[in-house]
Amino acid sequence: MSRPERPAAKKKADGDGLRPAILAMAGYTPGEQLNDPDIVKLNTNECPYPPSPRVIAAVRDALTGDRLRKYPQPLGDSFRQAAGRVLGVDPDGVLVGNGSDDILTILTRAFVPDGGRVVTMTPGYVLYKSLAEIQGATLTQLPFDGDWQLPDPWPGAGAHLTLVANPNSPSGTMVQNAEVVRVAQSCGGPFVLDEAYADFAETNGLSLLPKLPNLVVTRTMSKYYALAGVRFGYAVTHPRIVRELVKVKDSYNCDVLSLAAATAAIEDQAYYADVRSRIVAVRGRLTVALSELGFRVTPSHANFVWCVRRDRPVKPIYEALKARKVLVRYMVYPTGEGLRITVGTGPEVEQLLAELRRIL
Numbered sequence: 001m002s003r004p005e006r007p008a009a010k011k012k013a014d015g016d017g018l019r020p021a022i023l024a025m026a027g028y029t030p031g032e033q034l035n036d037p038d039i040v041k042l043n044t045n046e047c048p049y050p051p052s053p054r055v056i057a058a059v060r061d062a063l064t065g066d067r068l069r070k071y072p073q074p075l076g077d078s079f080r081q082a083a084g085r086v087l088g089v090d091p092d093g094v095l096v097g098n099g100s101d102d103i104l105t106i107l108t109r110a111f112v113p114d115g116g117r118v119v120t121m122t123p124g125y126v127l128y129k130s131l132a133e134i135q136g137a138t139l140t141q142l143p144f145d146g147d148w149q150l151p152d153p154w155p156g157a158g159a160h161l162t163l164v165a166n167p168n169s170p171s172g173t174m175v176q177n178a179e180v181v182r183v184a185q186s187c188g189g190p191f192v193l194d195e196a197y198a199d200f201a202e203t204n205g206l207s208l209l210p211k212l213p214n215l216v217v218t219r220t221m222s223k224y225y226a227l228a229g230v231r232f233g234y235a236v237t238h239p240r241i242v243r244e245l246v247k248v249k250d251s252y253n254c255d256v257l258s259l260a261a262a263t264a265a266i267e268d269q270a271y272y273a274d275v276r277s278r279i280v281a282v283r284g285r286l287t288v289a290l291s292e293l294g295f296r297v298t299p300s301h302a303n304f305v306w307c308v309r310r311d312r313p314v315k316p317i318y319e320a321l322k323a324r325k326v327l328v329r330y331m332v333y334p335t336g337e338g339l340r341i342t343v344g345t346g347p348e349v350e351q352l353l354a355e356l357r358r359i360l
């Protein structure tokens with residue numbers, strides 16, 4: 001005897017068998033990726049200059065012979081050796097990922113249990129919330145102090161994972177290394193320093209690794225190295241932690257082409273030092289010009305600036321810029337709204353400023 005089928009509507013209401021944690025979450029919304037070549041794209045912090053010519057040569061080389069037919073190195077050993085040399089770290093402490101978002105996913109899966117707790121800062125990188133939610137964990141978002149440093153005493157002790165972006169997005173501000181040490185020593189679990197923008201800053205946290213056994217530093221090739229389309233990121237931590245994280249990652253999470261590109265990029269430090277000095281120079285001009293236009297601009301250590309206004313809402317400014325083919329990122333946080341503007345080339349930034357003068 002067959003049982004009556006459950007009505008379709010009921011099945012839908014049950015969530016099609018999806019985990020309640022997935023049904024309850026909103027999901028991460030990436031920045032707009034418009035395919036209009038005329039658009040001045042200053043919304044997702046890509047590098048405005050092309051990658052090193054050596055990257056193009058390495059990718060072309062990887063297309064020859066047998067390379068595409070065969071699986072890539074599972075741990076990306078050529079990249080780890082190169083990163084170890086360039087950064088002065090142990091290659092066995094380097095974990096490669098399909099973008100640093102992949103690294104952050106691996107870290108969350110490895111450290112955070114269902115019902116666990118993740119601690120981060122606000123305003124901050126919005127992806128952390130989605131990662132915690134997928135895992136069925138709660139996210140505690142702590143406000144920065146008045147100088148954009150970490151709260152003292154640290155209220156987030158006992159978290160399964162603590163994540164701090166440094167320089168921070170969207171503010172572009174930096175937490176001092178002494179603060180990193182203080183919090184890493186009091187958070188009671190793994191401490192992740194998301195250094196997606198560290199290549200634009202004067203300091204970074206790599207030198208803290210020997211004294212902090214719970215420190216994981218994450219990096220990306222998407223911003224400074226001009227390889228957002230390639231998808232490559234990595235973590236630098238202690239070899240004993242990497243050995244465990246390897247169990248969580250996809251067997252071949254980086255492909256032959258991205259490994260070739262990332263290895264060639266990190267080896268060409270001279271090319272990128274030039275990119276850095278151009279971006280830092282334009283960042284300075286953009287900061288001054290936005291202040292003159294009535295924005296309050298937070299001094300930035302990254303390749304973007306965060307600006308707010310006291311006198312008027314900024315969403316209409318974002319919309320007017322978009323109508324004029326200049327795309328910036330409008331963001332709202334509990335602490336307020338603002339525009340995050342990527343430091344483009346000199347001419348791109350001039351175009352942004354010209355449109356802003358017309359709009360305001």
Ligand SMILES: *Cc1c(COP(=O)(O)O)cnc(C)c1O
Nearest residue numbers: 099100101125165196220222233
């Ligand atoms: C862009 C960004 C990332 C992710 O970069 P990938 O493109 O996934 O390598 C990670 N953290 C922060 C703070 C970022 O801004």
